[in-house]
Amino acid sequence: MTDPVPDSGTKPVDDWWRSAVVYQVYPRSFADADGDGTGDVNGIRARLPYLAELGVDAIWISPWYPSPLLDGGYDVADYRDINPEFGTLADADALIAEAHALGLRILIDLVPNHCSWEHPWFKAALAAGKGSPERDLFWFRDSADGKPPTNWPAAFGGPAWQQLSADSGDGQWYLHLFDISQPDWNWDHPKVIEEFDAILRFWFDRGVDGFRIDVADSMAKDPALPDVPLENGEPTREKYVGNPFYDQPGVHTIHQRWRAIADEYADTPQGPRVFVAEAWLSPAERLAQYVRPNELHSAFNFDALRAKWDAKELREVIDHTTENLWAVGAPATWVLSNHDTIRHRTRYGRDPKDALEGAGVVPTDLALGLRRARAAALLELALPGGAYIYQGDELGLPEVEDLPEDKLDDPTWERSGHTVRGRDGCRVPIPWSGAEPPYGFGPGTGQPWLPQPSDWAPLTAEAQSGDPGSHLNLYKAALRIRHDHPALGEGRLTWDTDAPEGVLSFTRDPGFRCVVNLTDRPIPLPAHEQILLSSEPLTNNEVPTDTTVWLQV
Incomplete structure (x- = not known):
């Protein structure tokens, strides 16, 4: 097929997303402007000059919506507002404007598979009762034998169905592929489809440049609700071809509809609005279906994130990814860490067979991990396509594996019966300055919502900024070269x-x-x-x- 990139190496503004380096902000843990221990929108605004100086092209902000925060904001109670703990819509508008003035684009999270049980539509469904139109917006089902309607497992542990309490009077079950506080939307219902159309337009009209689609392969379900196969006596968690709730054909109809909405904005002065898919799918042939020309613009490449620090395996992943995505005209999108994974400095300091294992149980050589993290960063930023940097990657932060149990916030901890510590270790607030916690995360000495290690003083942005050999300055140099060198970004x-x-x-x-x-x-x-x-x-x-x-x- 024809190379979509001009031979001259130029990078048209309209194709900014094909080469973009995007910085992920996890709002609770990035910067706290008001001193309450929780990061917020005004904290992000105050650090925009830092991100511009770092050299990224865009910022992806994890969910900032009103939420009970039972799953870190991925339990959304209102898709058209800002969590009061984080700020206001006016603050968000100011952030978007100030970022654009610095040449930074803004992507936000869309969580379309599920909402919070605090969402007004789910609360109305509970109140309306069995057989009501309100319940049709979700997956409510009966069960004759007192067992869940299917054997589907929830991502955070336990079954994917929750039975209503006895005082509800009907005993129905509702589907939640994630936490019990996150009921799944019924994407077969036209009202759900139309609601998300309106949500996209609401934020596009406010100036947002795009969305990261959470669990982009999960919205459509097989209406027959078949059981999944057993693996070692337990329902499989594998996303096998034909899985009844992952990678169903219907997700592509949804994405095509969204792409048409984004394309409505293509001729505006701001330029195209874009999507990036979170879809943990292998092999790359399956992922490529999500980035065909009439679907989403890009998709995270998690095969590279999961690959061992091994030349043969990495080359196979690079080849397989690029060949399959180029075949549909899409760029590769590389990522080393995010808010759901063990930080790659820690992963690269472990025996490969244990790299993705849980916190606190695997021996780790953090010096080796840092050396490999530096090498991996330059590899990632040299590959064709776009790249994502998770907040703190540029500081070389390790996973925090000794958080006190009474501070653990991830629902995995509870749903697993206190056997899996979850993802809090990569969500610890990042250090900005000073010699002790809170390291400039917020004003004063108030401690953040997750405790920071006592030995992070050398890792602060302030401490690293004056050291030419620091991890932070390696990133700055790499991003500066990447921006200026005609060979880098999209291409071959x-x-x-x-x-x-x-x-x-x-x-x-x-x-x-x-x-x-x-x-x-x-x-x-x-x-x-x-x-x-x-x-x-x-x-x-x-x-x-x-x-x-x-x-x-």
Whole structure:
């Protein structure tokens, strides 16, 4: 097929999303302007100059809507307002305007699979009773034998069905693929479809540049509600082809409708509005179906996030991803960490077989993890397409694995019977300045909603800003080069045939070469005109182990 990128290497404004580096803000944990221990919209506004100086193109803000925060804001009670703990709609409007003035675009989260049990429509469904039109907006079902209507498992543990309490008088069950506080919408109902059309337009009209679609593969369900197969005696959690509640064909009809709405804004002065899909699907052929020309614009590549620090495995993921996405005209979108995963500095410091395991149970070499995290960052930012940076990635933050049990907030902790600690370790508020908590997260000495480690002083943005070799300044240098170099961003790569085994080496035209040494020994530095950047110091004209170098060739 024809390369969608001009041979000159130019990057049209209308295609900004094909090459964009997007910074994820988890609002509760980014910056606290009012000192209540919880991050907020005005905290984000105050740090916009930092993000502009870092060199990112856009910001993705995790849910900022009114919510009881039983799942970190992904339990939405009102899709058209701001959580009072975070601020107001006026604050959000100011944030969007100020970000645009700095050249930063704003993406926000859309949570279309489920809402909060505090949402007015679900509360009305409970009150209206069995057989009511209000209940048709969700998945209410009867069960004759006192068991859940299906054996479907919930993502956070336990069954995906919750029976109404005895005082409700009807004993029906409602579906929640995630926490019991998150009832699933019935996307077969036209009122649900029309409601989300209106929600998209509400935020597009306020100037939002796009949406990250939460669990973009989950809205459509098989109406026959078949059971899933058993695996070791338990209902499988695998997203196998034909799964009745993941990757059903109906999700594509929804995405096509949304793409048409986004395209209505394409000719506005602000330019196109875009979507990025969160869909944990493998292999890449399945993911590619979500980014066809009339569907979503891009999708996170989680195969790369889950890959071992191994040259063969990484190359296979890169090839498989790019080939399948290019086949439908879509760019790859790379990500190393997010609010749902163990931070990659910690993952890369572990034995590969344990890298994704739960907090506090796996030995970790954080020095090795930091070295590999630096190398991985330069690999990610050199690959064709776009990239996402999770807040704190640029500071080299590790996973916090020793949070006190009484501070754990993730619903996984409760739903698993206190056996899985959950995702709080990557959501600890980030450090900005100072020698002790709260490290400038908020004014004064008030402590944040999750406790910060006592040894994070060297990791603050302030401490790293003056150190030329810091993790933060590596990111700044990489993003500056990426912005200026015509070979980087969207485009193609060619694998170099002279690379030793265990080394990833590719060239991007014009004149850029990336070399990643994943072996246990130094390798000779290839011929070059200039060293643009290296994740570790180079000595004796060699690339050390666990090091990435960018070359002008």
